[in-house]
Amino acid sequence: MISSGYLGGTTLHTLTLAPSLCRSAFLRSPLKTLTLALVTNPHRHHPMLPMPSILRAFSSPAVPTASLATQEGKVTSKPQWKAAIDFKWIRDNKDVVAANIKNRNSSADLELVLELYEKFLSLQKEVERLRAERNIVANKMKGKLEPSVRQALVEEGKSLKEGLVALEEDLVHLTDKLQQEAQCIPNTTHPDAPLGSEENSVLRRMVGSPREFSFAVKDHLQLGKELDLFDFDAASEVSGSKFYYLKNEAVLLEMGLINWALAEVSKRGFTPLITPEIVRSSVVEKCGFQPRGQNTQVYSIEGSDQCLIGTAEIPVGGIHMDSILSEPSLPLKYVAYSHCFRTEAGAAGTATRGLYRVHQFSKVEMFVFCRPEDSDRYHEELIGIEEDLFTSLGLHFKTLDMATGDLGAPTYRKFDVEAWMPGLDRYGEISSASNCTDYQSRRLGIRYRPSPSDPSPASSKKGKGSTPAQFVHTLNATACAVPRMIVCLLENFQQEDGSVVIPEPLRPFMGGLHVIPPTSN
Amino acid sequence: MKGKLEPSVRQALVEEGKSLKEGLVALEEDLVHLTDKLQQEAQCIPNTTHPDAPLGSEENSVLRRMVGSPREFSFAVKDHLQLGKELDLFDFDAASEVSGSKFYYLKNEAVLLEMGLINWALAEVSKRGFTPLITPEIVRSSVVEKCGFQPRGQNTQVYSIEGSDQCLIGTAEIPVGGIHMDSILSEPSLPLKYVAYSHCFRTEAGAAGTATRGLYRVHQFSKVEMFVFCRPEDSDRYHEELIGIEEDLFTSLGLHFKTLDMATGDLGAPTYRKFDVEAWMPGLDRYGEISSASNCTDYQSRRLGIRYRPSPSDPSPASSKKGKGSTPAQFVHTLNATACAVPRMIVCLLENFQQEDGSVVIPEPLRPFMGGLHVIPPTSN
Numbered sequence: 005m006i007s008s009g010y011l012g013g014t015t016l017h018t019l020t021l022a023p024s025l026c027r028s029a030f031l032r033s034p035l036k037t038l039t040l041a042l043v044t045n046p047h048r049h050h051p052m053l054p055m056p057s058i059l060r061a062f063s064s065p066a067v068p069t070a071s072l073a074t075q076e077g078k079v080t081s082k083p084q085w086k087a088a089i090d091f092k093w094i095r096d097n098k099d100v101v102a103a104n105i106k107n108r109n110s111s112a113d114l115e116l117v118l119e120l121y122e123k124f125l126s127l128q129k130e131v132e133r134l135r136a137e138r139n140i141v142a143n144k145m146k147g148k149l150e151p152s153v154r155q156a157l158v159e160e161g162k163s164l165k166e167g168l169v170a171l172e173e174d175l176v177h178l179t180d181k182l183q184q185e186a187q188c189i190p191n192t193t194h195p196d197a198p199l200g201s202e203e204n205s206v207l208r209r210m211v212g213s214p215r216e217f218s219f220a221v222k223d224h225l226q227l228g229k230e231l232d233l234f235d236f237d238a239a240s241e242v243s244g245s246k247f248y249y250l251k252n253e254a255v256l257l258e259m260g261l262i263n264w265a266l267a268e269v270s271k272r273g274f275t276p277l278i279t280p281e282i283v284r285s286s287v288v289e290k291c292g293f294q295p296r297g298q299n300t301q302v303y304s305i306e307g308s309d310q311c312l313i314g315t316a317e318i319p320v321g322g323i324h325m326d327s328i329l330s331e332p333s334l335p336l337k338y339v340a341y342s343h344c345f346r347t348e349a350g351a352a353g354t355a356t357r358g359l360y361r362v363h364q365f366s367k368v369e370m371f372v373f374c375r376p377e378d379s380d381r382y383h384e385e386l387i388g389i390e391e392d393l394f395t396s397l398g399l400h401f402k403t404l405d406m407a408t409g410d411l412g413a414p415t416y417r418k419f420d421v422e423a424w425m426p427g428l429d430r431y432g433e434i435s436s437a438s439n440c441t442d443y444q445s446r447r448l449g450i451r452y453r454p455s456p457s458d459p460s461p462a463s464s465k466k467g468k469g470s471t472p473a474q475f476v477h478t479l480n481a482t483a484c485a486v487p488r489m490i491v492c493l494l495e496n497f498q499q500e501d502g503s504v505v506i507p508e509p510l511r512p513f514m515g516g517l518h519v520i521p522p523t524s525n
Numbered sequence: 526m527k528g529k530l531e532p533s534v535r536q537a538l539v540e541e542g543k544s545l546k547e548g549l550v551a552l553e554e555d556l557v558h559l560t561d562k563l564q565q566e567a568q569c570i571p572n573t574t575h576p577d578a579p580l581g582s583e584e585n586s587v588l589r590r591m592v593g594s595p596r597e598f599s600f601a602v603k604d605h606l607q608l609g610k611e612l613d614l615f616d617f618d619a620a621s622e623v624s625g626s627k628f629y630y631l632k633n634e635a636v637l638l639e640m641g642l643i644n645w646a647l648a649e650v651s652k653r654g655f656t657p658l659i660t661p662e663i664v665r666s667s668v669v670e671k672c673g674f675q676p677r678g679q680n681t682q683v684y685s686i687e688g689s690d691q692c693l694i695g696t697a698e699i700p701v702g703g704i705h706m707d708s709i710l711s712e713p714s715l716p717l718k719y720v721a722y723s724h725c726f727r728t729e730a731g732a733a734g735t736a737t738r739g740l741y742r743v744h745q746f747s748k749v750e751m752f753v754f755c756r757p758e759d760s761d762r763y764h765e766e767l768i769g770i771e772e773d774l775f776t777s778l779g780l781h782f783k784t785l786d787m788a789t790g791d792l793g794a795p796t797y798r799k800f801d802v803e804a805w806m807p808g809l810d811r812y813g814e815i816s817s818a819s820n821c822t823d824y825q826s827r828r829l830g831i832r833y834r835p836s837p838s839d840p841s842p843a844s845s846k847k848g849k850g851s852t853p854a855q856f857v858h859t860l861n862a863t864a865c866a867v868p869r870m871i872v873c874l875l876e877n878f879q880q881e882d883g884s885v886v887i888p889e890p891l892r893p894f895m896g897g898l899h900v901i902p903p904t905s906n
Contacts, residue, residue: 238705
């Protein structure tokens, strides 16, 4: 049962993208991202990484949706879409970019990108020069001319055209290659983000303390078995390992958690959404994931360019793809419920037991589109909401400012929440809040038109005199990842008699259920 | 050849043994091929049909029950798409870019509607003695086949996962049927009654025609499904119980609908008998299917390997032991029925309960599951 949170709807003022209003696709991102600390960043993005030792496969985005063999026999991929990368800014700040790449352990080849960019510029100049010459020839042919003069001009025109066609082809290949290399460059890093590998993450906040038990603590799997809440064995037969059925009160728990999270976040001004769980693979790539990489987290649909989402971040980010939003409409704040599907390929180690690591789960996700100058502020707001939610349930947890070694390619800064799980006898990640600045928006093509400072009607018209569109910043944060929350609730609120107490805020969303009673066996 | 023999006698026996063995190997191979071929052909044979099921194509289906009548509107009726646009409830356009056609985002009160419908359906059916379940949505393709669907046929409804033998479910019937795969259940445990919530994925390949607009036909949707495992002699009775529950649910929401006993031309291979519920959809100006209740008798259980051991009539300890003297296991019967298919319900609720001022009234039973919301107000534009 959801309290009527955010009613009335948000009218979205989206402007359709006017063609060529912004000739340069390479807009400067604001000053925010200029100052960079020396940071490290390995090549990965993993929204739900719980264990330090587990390497994720959400590597930097590639563009391999179609592969072509080159003349040299090497397989290259033709990008099916282009990111609006600010090459000029990279070139003008190459030392800072190089340091960031190094410190984030990225395999991006900055030298190659700069080299390709220079070639691109000179080739583009050459093409423009040839086009100009061709125009001159064409103009000359307009008047009355001697047949021999005309013939000479025709020949010249033809030769120019052939040269142009060849150069334009080269330009296309060069642009593709430049895209391919430049897309590997990770996002810049917040100056305050701790340097180093995951252990260097800094504690921002600690809430509560581990509960003291007067009896032997059971883990969630044992509790689940005794209370008849899950079935992993049947799911293993029907679907495979790391799948599960929820039964009885666990169904109430899942529905209660989703309904509660949606209600709590809606009433804080977020528009509720339910999203598609099948999306085009290009959208997955544009969000910074790698659908077809080795050890990919992404399930693909056979015979199609579609994938299953691993997080609602993807369809929500995509909801404003290729749009120009108006400044008054920002920030756009969404709270989205979806199922999430992850292959968990390459996830080895002990942190795979029971509900801790599964292929399918429900999640309520927060997503914000905002002006660049506001993203730090909304990052604080998002982590604040998460901390409020988990505190209200009575969980003991810590919030970490994640070190650069743990940031995926799109991430500028990331805060993780790890909750105490007595059955596992350690902290486990239950949520993650990331500021992706303009990394995703440059790929998804999401911009906004800043309101002009001059309020006169003339300047508010589109075209000459209106302010050029800027890329928005995007942020995403987990409000509730259901299986990990179930682990926390069962393990923390178990009683000696085998029952589990339901935290008060959830009870209205679970038909008033106060406690999961021990089963009478 | 076990005793003491003359060498020549032994040799003759060895030769005979060898020739028999070769013949046997060849025949056994033939037997395997034949068994496979027999299976392949026999699996095509549809389930038997209930004697009362109407014969013929879909139009021959027989009306079992009519509840209510089409509402009379004093103003121009809008269809759910227009209402959705005006009330900012869906986005099909953005979903078309992100995912493809027949995908959608639900927004604002439509999110409350979906959650409310699911919560309400789970609560209503649970309190009637069904065990609530949330199921996997990825399953092995063999399980899909055993339920009577054809994952890799032409125009299949089933999405397959690349590089794996797994598929996406089109209905929770599949993972619920599979939950007792290759098991022998005890008779006292029957009937086993489950109410399962899952998302469902359908390719809708080959679905042409006009009935594809908006939420009426989509690739992904939420559904609450009822499933029963029972003794053969009880399945007709549970079929009646399931359709009764459905009719109660839809009546309580104030919908106008008719229940049909579907004609043989409309029955899929697993189905012995099927009742469909079609609700009045004023925006479409016709009835649309919102639910289906099927008795599959032992078609699925013979494929999924689900049996039960009838309690012996002789209560002595000797006969209750397994093995010699205990009753042989029988195949259970399975039934499945839609408690709530969310998008079609949303179509019904929006179109039937729209008001002249553009608002939509929420039926009373849903309000406690929607935070007390009484009405979706018209947006102030």
